[in-house]
Amino acid sequence: MANVAKYDRDEVVRKAMLLFWEKGFNGTSTRDLQQDIDMRPGSIYAAFGSKEGLFSEALEYYSREMKQILDLRSTELQSPLAGLEAFMRNVVVDRRDTNPSEFCMLVKTLSELNEDQPELMQQTRKLLKRTEDRFTDILERAQKQDEISASANPRMLAQQLQVQMIGLRAFMKANRNPNTVSELIDSIFSSIRIH
Amino acid sequence: MANVAKYDRDEVVRKAMLLFWEKGFNGTSTRDLQQDIDMRPGSIYAAFGSKEGLFSEALEYYSREMKQILDLRSTELQSPLAGLEAFMRNVVVDRRDTNPSEFCMLVKTLSELNEDQPELMQQTRKLLKRTEDRFTDILERAQKQDEISASANPRMLAQQLQVQMIGLRAFMKANRNPNTVSELIDSIFSSIRIH
DNA sequence: TTTGATTTTGAGCGGTTGTTCAATATAAAA
DNA sequence: TTTTATATTGAACAACCGCTCAAAATCAAA
Numbered sequence: 481m482a483n484v485a486k487y488d489r490d491e492v493v494r495k496a497m498l499l500f501w502e503k504g505f506n507g508t509s510t511r512d513l514q515q516d517i518d519m520r521p522g523s524i525y526a527a528f529g530s531k532e533g534l535f536s537e538a539l540e541y542y543s544r545e546m547k548q549i550l551d552l553r554s555t556e557l558q559s560p561l562a563g564l565e566a567f568m569r570n571v572v573v574d575r576r577d578t579n580p581s582e583f584c585m586l587v588k589t590l591s592e593l594n595e596d597q598p599e600l601m602q603q604t605r606k607l608l609k610r611t612e613d614r615f616t617d618i619l620e621r622a623q624k625q626d627e628i629s630a631s632a633n634p635r636m637l638a639q640q641l642q643v644q645m646i647g648l649r650a651f652m653k654a655n656r657n658p659n660t661v662s663e664l665i666d667s668i669f670s671s672i673r674i675h
Numbered sequence: 676m677a678n679v680a681k682y683d684r685d686e687v688v689r690k691a692m693l694l695f696w697e698k699g700f701n702g703t704s705t706r707d708l709q710q711d712i713d714m715r716p717g718s719i720y721a722a723f724g725s726k727e728g729l730f731s732e733a734l735e736y737y738s739r740e741m742k743q744i745l746d747l748r749s750t751e752l753q754s755p756l757a758g759l760e761a762f763m764r765n766v767v768v769d770r771r772d773t774n775p776s777e778f779c780m781l782v783k784t785l786s787e788l789n790e791d792q793p794e795l796m797q798q799t800r801k802l803l804k805r806t807e808d809r810f811t812d813i814l815e816r817a818q819k820q821d822e823i824s825a826s827a828n829p830r831m832l833a834q835q836l837q838v839q840m841i842g843l844r845a846f847m848k849a850n851r852n853p854n855t856v857s858e859l860i861d862s863i864f865s866s867i868r869i870h
Numbered sequence: 871t872t873t874g875a876t877t878t879t880g881a882g883c884g885g886t887t888g889t890t891c892a893a894t895a896t897a898a899a900a
Numbered sequence: 901t902t903t904t905a906t907a908t909t910g911a912a913c914a915a916c917c918g919c920t921c922a923a924a925a926t927c928a929a930a
Binding site: 483531 | 886887888889890891895896897898
């Protein structure tokens, strides 16, 4: 042991994540990154190996942060379904201006990249599947509490909600009308909720 | 008049569209384009002004082609709703391997670009809105033929279908399971169709 | 056949890309 | 205080980017 890193790795990855989320993988140059995270090329490459390595950690960071938001909304509202709806509205509508992009970072990555970067693609797929699994868990709890129909398929419902959340974020960027999107969210949840 | 262009403009734009759709605006270099459309830089810039100009024509071409597919499915099936469902299944599932990307080219553009290219963004928004309008027309006809509830709102339903189609295409790239996606399409249409 | 407007060519411009690496700075261990 | 392993710096590399433009090729009109 002789010298110790001066930067806060977690904070560096967070800043990189925000920039990647805004501009995408190809749209973000290593010089943009150097400025934003205040590190020189040598340090970046010593710490993360490559632009792809840093992006990979940024993806994990993004996913962890989204999970935290979902957990937060789930615990402050005792109802599983209400938590899910609050999460959706919070991410798609409320945070639309403070988020670096209206799109989900994972979907943006899926859209931009292809099998030329197999590791990033596989990682992105894994993280999206993990979200589907979280939604499924919540919907199973909702079913036990009679919030949704006993005949509903929680896995399939989770997929439908994920599909709609992805679509709504694109729709939000296209139409920039939070009221319209909020109505669409109302409609989604009133169609699956038991009164 | 002294010399006449040797290239077929429509065919050139089509080839450019396929490449842009696959790789995105930033992911496609002008050298990639030169190869694919078999034109030299001088000719390209004389004909289209800039990479952005060619991309803009490619967007229009894409949108025209999608409209044709929708019209085709609508006329070969007399039922408006069945036409819409066939269109969705055709684009999202059947063509998943022959399409240059699972994603809608307009959504991919929306995802990749921002207000730094205001003309392209505005154009993309306009073309997406036009699709919503086409969906709305079809659903109004479906409503007159009692295929969907008389109390349904065709405009809102069109928005919901557009949102779901966008989301399903992303989901298709993430999960690569055509059966799952086909089931989701079944579910969407059986929930709005009157039997 | 000559003229002349138009199209096509491709070398090359200035700038940016992801990445490397020798030189320097740093701080824990001896 | 000296040693030494590690961290940081930033100049520089080769490749690539969107695009320009003078020169050559082309073909309808005269």
